[in-house]
Amino acid sequence: MHALKVKEDREIKQANAKANVFTGYQGTEIPKKTERDAKFKIGELMEVVGVKSKTDYNGKIVRVLQYHPEADRYEVKFEGGRYDSVVVKLKEENLMYSAMQEKEVQETKDMPEGEIPNGTKVEVRGLQSETAKWMNGLKAIVVCWDKDSERYEVRLSLNNDIKKVKPPNLRLEVPEGWQEHWDDHLGRHYYVNQTTQKVTWKHPTVTNQRAKFGQVKEKLDPDLDDVEIDHERKHYEVDEQEEMEGQFDLQALVKKVEEQEERREKAEEAGQDVDSDDGLHDMKKPKKKKAKKEKVTPEGIIEKALLLIEHTFVARESIKKDYSRLDGNFCARDMDPLIKQWEALEHFSEAPDSLCKETFEVMLALIQRGAELLKELSQNRLQLTELNKIMTRVTTIEKREDLFEDAKWVHSFMKTL
Structure with missing residues (x-):
């Protein structure tokens, strides 16, 4: 039954994308919907397709929260990416089953983070250009840090649009229990905890991944108890002093620390020993370069598929066919009887070896085509990304039910081509 739903779902998507027609009810009177009419179950992962008013939604992964029969809409929540946790209502024709697994969805939640943590509520301010002034005063949520442009990507609460904004043009909301004050002499804000009367220059909700006074990780909760410090960091004389206490010149000390770090970095790049303030010598290990991600191309997937197909030439369960002149929907018919055999099983673990082998052979041919x-x-x-994930996964399949799920996805995917 699930495979049938996937098939119908993909056919709707194909009709919308290729023929650009509305697939709604064409009768004289629209029948009332009930919750029983919902085709997608609560908790299922879907992929957004065919949304014209917000094209950036297309291709994103969402989770079904509820079906609203009176509006014939599904309430869904975005999982990961720039729209993580945003809840919208979409038509059935704008949703199709996703090939992503729960683990993969969680990985999409890891976005580049700057000094302001992702998810922090902010207010846009101080924009001067005529095309951007309208955003001043709007509330937004920090999505991620764009290192190349040195701007934060924020999601406007007004319409969920994504915009890139410089750090000075973002004002962080002060959490409950804190007050924000302005220091005229230094020209900057400071914050006072109303309960403990603790004073700090740092915004209470900001996590400093690279603080100016060394490698310090700090998250100031309202009670100021949970402070995590990297004890192997470089130690400076100012570490023992409280900010705004002791009458020290903060800006002068910051400049001194930055100059010391600049000298150390230049010496390390030149491969020289670095003198530390305590008389010892310290040499940092060179950073390892991150491995470049494999570029996904149709040619790469075809090459992988052909390599595996070569290993199936001996004692095949199915006839090797030439699909080179056929469209995807026609090719998918070879998988139809196999899907029916799988669905007839009481337990997937009971699937005979011959069925597994034939399913594997046909699936490889469909992936290639x-x-x-x-x-x-x-x-x-x-x-391409989704197909490559399947292609990579088939070489490590251990459970028969996993083979069936991947074959079912490839079967539905081919019906859309």
Whole structure:
């Protein structure tokens, strides 16, 4: 039954994307919907497709929260990415089953973070250009830090649009129990905890991943108890002093620390020993370069598929067919009888070896043809990524039910081509 739902779902998507037609009810009187009419179950992961008013939603992963029969809309929550946790209502035709697994969804939640933590509520201010002034005063949520542009990506609460804003143009909301004050002499804000009367220059909700006084990680909760410090960091004389106490010149000390760090970094780049303030010598290990991500291309997927197909030439369960001149929907028919055999099983673990082998053989052929068809599409990045995940996963499949799930996805995917 689930495979049938996936098939119908993909066919709706295909009709919307290719024919650009409305698939709603065409009768003289629209029948009332009930919760029983919901095709998608609560908690299922879906992929957004065909949204014209907010095209940036398309391709994103959402989770079904509820079906509203009176409006014939699904209430869904975005999982990961720039719209993480945003809740919207979408039509059935704008949702299709996703091939992503829970673990993969969690990985999409890891976004680059700056000094202001992702998810922090802010207010946009001080924008001067005519095209951006309208955003001044709007509430937003920090999505991530864009290192290249040195701006924060924020999601406007007004319409969920994503905008890039410089740090000085963001004002962080002060949490309950804190007060914000302005120091005229230094020209900056400081914050007072109304309960403990603790004073700090740092915003109470900011996590400093690289503080100016060394490698310090600090998150100031309202009670100021939970402070995490990297004890292997470089130690400076100012560490023993409280900010705003002792009458020290904060800006002068910051400049001194930055100059020391600049000298150390230049010496390390030149491969020289670095004198530390305590008379010892310290040499930092060179940072390891991150491995570049593999670029996903149709040719790469085809090459992987052909390599595996070569290993199936001996004692095949199915006939090797030439799909080179057939469209995806026609090729998918070879998987139809196999899907029916799987669905007839009481337990997937009881699937015979012959069925597993034949399913594997046909799935590889469909993946190869699917990649060939994607070469003809201009907007194919999302489909390529999902197909490559399946292609990578088939070499490590251990459970029979996992083989069935991947084969079912490939079967539904080919019906859209």
